[in-house]
Amino acid sequence: MRPLPRPLQRPERKGHTGGAHLARLSARNAARVMSRPLRLTVYALCALLWSSGVLWLVLHFGFAQQGPFGALPNPWEPTLMRVHGLLAVGAVFLLGWIGGGHILTRWSSARNRRSGLVLAASGALLIASGYALYYSTGPLHDIASATHEWLGVAAASVALAHWWRVRATR
Secondary structure (H helix, E strand, O other), X not given: OOOOOOOOOOHHHOXXXXXXXXXXXXXHHHHOOOOHHHHHHHHHHHHXXXXXXXXXXXXXXXXXXXXXXXXXXXXXXXXXXXXXXXXXXXXXXXXXXXXXXXXXXXXXXXXXXXXXXXXHHHHHHHHHHHHHHHHOOHHXXXXXXXXXXXXXXXXXXXXXXXXXXXXXXX
């Protein structure tokens, strides 16, 4: 009987055993699972996304134009919504990437788990309410609108609480 062939291994993976490589990382590197460029990209994208949403709220509720038949949207609102929507696509992609990497590798550590869960749940609810804003009408649209607006404004404090807490534990 012929022996089974040995599985092919990439040279950089030789001797790699599942998740055991995390245990071999130094304490400094284990705390830094997310790379600096990825972290800066997340910060910048979240800041731009939040800013575009808050600016839209300010224009929508504070600077509506008056027309002959009542209030009209500010002329900058459609442009801001397009920018916000484009940034949201990137944020959804990054949330999936972070969920597949950062969250899964850090889950076994209880440190910052609660604030990370709140942050991930807030992101998921913002995605769902943003989707509902685009595709719903009537009462569901009103609920999605209020949820998205309030949670969107509060999301900055949720994110800052998680990031500052992480920074304090390094």
